Amino acid sequence: MIRLDCVNKIYRVTEPGGTAKRDFHALRDVSLDIENGSIYGIIGRSGAGKSTLIRCVNLLERPSSGRVFINEVEMTALGEAKLRAARRKIGMIFQSFNLLANRTVFGNIAFPLELERWSKQEIKDRVNEIALLVGIDDKLAQYPSQLSGGQKQRVGIARALANRPDLLLSDEATSALDPQTTKSVLRLLRDINEKLGLTVILITHEMDVIKEICDSVAVLDSGEVVEEGSVLKVFTTPLKSVTKELMTSVMQTRLPDSFADLKFTGERGSRETDILLQLSFFGSVAAQPIISDLVRGFDVDVNILAAHIDHIRATPCGTLIIQLSGEDRGGALDYLLDMNLKVEVIGYVARFNDITH
Numbered sequence: 001m002i003r004l005d006c007v008n009k010i011y012r013v014t015e016p017g018g019t020a021k022r023d024f025h026a027l028r029d030v031s032l033d034i035e036n037g038s039i040y041g042i043i044g045r046s047g048a049g050k051s052t053l054i055r056c057v058n059l060l061e062r063p064s065s066g067r068v069f070i071n072e073v074e075m076t077a078l079g080e081a082k083l084r085a086a087r088r089k090i091g092m093i094f095q096s097f098n099l100l101a102n103r104t105v106f107g108n109i110a111f112p113l114e115l116e117r118w119s120k121q122e123i124k125d126r127v128n129e130i131a132l133l134v135g136i137d138d139k140l141a142q143y144p145s146q147l148s149g150g151q152k153q154r155v156g157i158a159r160a161l162a163n164r165p166d167l168l169l170s171d172e173a174t175s176a177l178d179p180q181t182t183k184s185v186l187r188l189l190r191d192i193n194e195k196l197g198l199t200v201i202l203i204t205h206e207m208d209v210i211k212e213i214c215d216s217v218a219v220l221d222s223g224e225v226v227e228e229g230s231v232l233k234v235f236t237t238p239l240k241s242v243t244k245e246l247m248t249s250v251m252q253t254r255l256p257d258s259f260a261d262l263k264f265t266g267e268r269g270s271r272e273t274d275i276l277l278q279l280s281f282f283g284s285v286a287a288q289p290i291i292s293d294l295v296r297g298f299d300v301d302v303n304i305l306a307a308h309i310d311h312i313r314a315t316p317c318g319t320l321i322i323q324l325s326g327e328d329r330g331g332a333l334d335y336l337l338d339m340n341l342k343v344e345v346i347g348y349v350a351r352f353n354d355i356t357h
């Protein structure tokens with residue numbers, strides 16, 4: 001278990017154009033519990049404090065107050081020598097890869113092991129083993145400048161893992177990569193997490209990355225954790241506007257532009273109006289049977305205006321915007337409200353034909 005207990009970080013910053021200094025509160029009372037063996041995502045906008053937070057985990061940045069525990073060891077209580085030893089069991093990867101340009105791939109992966117004074121043979125065996133695991137065993141003699149971004153990050157991952165760490169910290173490790181390469185690097189991280197039982201703390205500003213591989217997520221906003229929990233929970237019931245905003249790229253369902261001029265009129269009881277609904281579903285409740293049930297069970301027409309279906313890890317989830325018309329639309333709405341899905345009435349609109357012609 002990795003535990004942050006009320007961590008605060010205050011930087012002393014110089015006022016622009018002056019010599020006066022003031023305090024800048026980069027982290028505020030951050031408390032997190034991170035299970036061993038999980039992939040834990042931390043997401044937030046630029047400047048939210050993500051890098052500061054991850055650097056507080058391995059104490060590259062010392063918290064101004066609060067405590068950090070890694071498996072019962074209070075990192076914040078360790079002296080320099082013990083801290084250095086503890087840090088060796090924490091791997092870190094970066095957006096800019098941070099590879100040594102004048103060393104080959106082999107030399108880069110071997111570097112932390114040389115610092116640890118492993119024997120030549122041990123280093124050779126370990127580098128070969130880990131290079132095979134991350135899929136760069138054919139690149140060992142090349143220099144970083146001869147590699148693609150994805151290959152460079154694989155070297156970064158191999159170097160971070162060489163020393164058999166218990167914990168891997170990833171600060172925007174896929175942000176410099178194209179979507180396809182991002183996917184393959186994320187898959188590699190997931191593989192390593194499963195094969196080695198390695199705990200991963202991953203920082204990103206992209207919800208897609210969280211959705212792809214994380215088990216749990218914390219949303220950081222202006223140095224505060226504003227939302228926290230399983231990815232499924234945070235994605236399907238986001239509470240804070242910052243989370244909803246970060247999620248606009250995924251799980252996004254908006255009325256098509258052609259419906260922008262919709263006039264919302266009348267009330268539920270009015271005969272001339274249809275009901276516009278947004279249905280959000282996840283897990284075992286799938287969209288299609290619900291729509292079929294509606295049409296079969298009620299005298300209604302269902303028009304699907306927009307749909308977005310996605311997967312969070314293996315769980316299907318999505319949103320539909322539908323228009324309900326027909327005599328039984330009130331009954332159909334009650335039926336939907338009783339189901340295990342989120343139903344949001346967007347509004348009551350004039351008959352479909354009226355608004356599309």
Ligand SMILES: Nc1ncnc2c1ncn2[C@@H]1O[C@H](COP(=O)(O)OP(=O)(O)OP(=O)(O)O)[C@@H](O)[C@H]1O
Binds near residue numbers: 012052205
């Ligand atoms: N060494 C420092 N001295 C003073 N202020 C700092 C220092 N490091 C970070 N900050 C400030 O703390 C805030 C959080 O920075 P941090 O780098 O943690 O954000 P971030 O969430 O990682 O952002 P990004 O997504 O852009 O990487 C920023 O406002 C930044 O200017």
Ligand SMILES: [Mg+2]
Binds near residue numbers: 050051052
């Ligand atoms: Mg950062």
